[in-house]
Amino acid sequence: MKLNFLIILTQVASVLASVASVNDNNFDSLVIQSDKWSLVDYYADWCRHCKSFEPIYEQLGELFADFDKVQILKINGDKDGRKTSKKYKIPGFPMIQMYHGNDEPIEFEGSRDLQSLSNFVQSLANIRLPSPEEEAEPSKVLELDDETFEEQVLKAPTAKSMVVFTASWCGHCVKVKPIWQKLANRIYGNDGEVIQLVEVVTTDVSAEKLMKQFGVQSFPTILYFDPSKVDSDGLRRPEAYVGERTVESFVQFINEKTGLHRSLDGRFDENAGRIAHLDNLIQHQVLGQDIASRIEFLKQIDNFVKISNSKVTERSEIVKPTDDLSMIPYYRKLTNKIINGEEEFIPREIKRLTKIITTNSRNIQEKTVDSMEKRLNVLKSFI
Template identity: 30%
Template sequence: MLSSKSFYVIRTLALLFVSSVFADDVVVLTESNFDKEVGQDRGALVEFYALPDLFNESIVEPLKLCGHCKKLAPEYEKLGASFKKAKSVLIGKVDCDEHKSLCSKYGVSGYPTIQWFPKGFLEPKKYEGAHGAEALAEFVNKEGRTNVKIAAVPSNVVVLTPHDFDEIVLNNEKDVLVEFYAPWCSHCKSLAPIYEKVASAFKLEDVVIANVDADKHRDLAEKYGVSGYPTLKFFPKSNKAREDYDGGRDLDDFVTFINEKCGTSRDGKGQLTSKAGIVVALNDLVKEFVNAGNDEKKKILAKLEEEVEKLKGATARYSKIYVKAAKNSLEKGADYAKKEIQRLERMLEKQSISPSKADEFTLKKNILSTFASY
């Protein structure tokens, strides 16, 4: 039997897997919001899921028994993304381990269970078809009277071949993480949706997330000492002497590794963290500036500009925001930083904002926060 601690660890790993492959386009339904979202002015396809075998103490190797959940998750993600703009249909999911009474209410006894709730009704029709995205879409289109096709999800993973491997991987201006995989490898298949999210998270950085079919291009795999799948190797832009990636295989593990190696500051969703743009070398001058009188502020601003001229690369770009923030603070008053942070936060809450604009506003907000903190 497994100890209760072991089951807790297994459960956590399983939930991390499920959360990592479901897109934001799949609505998370709970006991508190189910009746508000389902049975109202649109039809709803709801997946009731759980990993019940993980908690059966007679199971010796429980992680091997959640294959149906793993297989459905990326297909259901495609479905959610494809129906995102279909206002008459909701694609949702319920965690039956967290919301047992809700799942019991709708007669759920096996996982995953998929049910269709017509517009205006809370009496579901069970879905009995295949679990591929195409089959699910055909069912939803029929029941919801829509005509949505499964969208081809663009990949941010760069596919490498012997013809372009050196050009891309050995580029001194790019950090590159390469996965050597085989199409038949089950571990590679499990990694694929997570690896795609890694690529998406760093698509705005000078970081390349790539893969190569090592079964097809065996000479290339042999050249880099690949003997098992998947094998991941990191090629830093400053030194193309590769290093093996031996870290964890969940999204957070990859994000932490890349941030540490590449000097980036992204989270798993690709958003900049609160550390992005911060130039630690300027902190002392910022503190002096904030606590000085107006006449002294002008002298410190001149020092700040001198220091900025010495910086290079991304740090130099960020430091210019420091200078602008100092000038505006001097011109508009001591409360400028706090007011501007509030304005930027309102802008960042708008769903229509582009990723590049979100980066721009986040960098400004982070740097202004150093002025507001003293």
């Protein structure tokens, strides 16, 4: 099947233009100084070969739309890209070159088909596109209806829910579906106990009660449910999502609501695992301090645990929604290491974990990588 199945998926998933245009004025800043692998197609409006090649190049842009280190670009070499064409001695159109920083550009000399172009980009940028089999993995998006919604969402013991109400005839809903799939499978795939992605396809299942209950009048309607928040009348009312319908906006919203710290590639960012109050105390009671001060910090950890388990008013001032309370034992472990004169453990462990994550993360279970990234972040708060 080669890339046929993958092409179909990426065509559906394309929400924004997949190939950006550059010109003489911005070529240096957007290409040379970008630190990205930049594939550039030099074309001319009058060139019939360029016009025939354009749809293939657009598909290539869609294939690599989710890879931050790659950008697929084009430049009109006969208009606002003449100086650039002359600088790089472009003999004719179309011509394709790969740029990376100040390195000499590498000309693509293969057949101008999607498979050959894709292999060229993957080999130079050292990345791998998911195979059709990987793309066909079971969806982690929960498909619910009038009968199943209450148990799965309103009565969920811990998990919060992002719910999208869609209709099969809705064009905007078609664009949201691959984004929902990416959120559920690739970004928050390990966080099912914290956040679940839900879809109610109102034209395919019984959804009249839900639409009436939550005032769904247009599509897509996106609602956020937090089972821990109950109104005075005993009802769990959702919060309407009114932001942009992009992966970036959804990730920002979910991270803020759940305390997760996922980046767009599904990995944790530098704040994952951290506890703000303890990080602040470390600066004053641990780093460069005497044993008594460090022992006092252990007492402050115990006090923090008590506050985090209470409902006192000062809890909101000390315990932040983004704090990862599961890492409290690790803060205590590292403090004991320092008290026992094992301070060298921290830089040594940072080096060890960084090496594993950088060189071998693909061969390790995702949850193990998550745990290592959290520990690495906490370790860095002690230096």
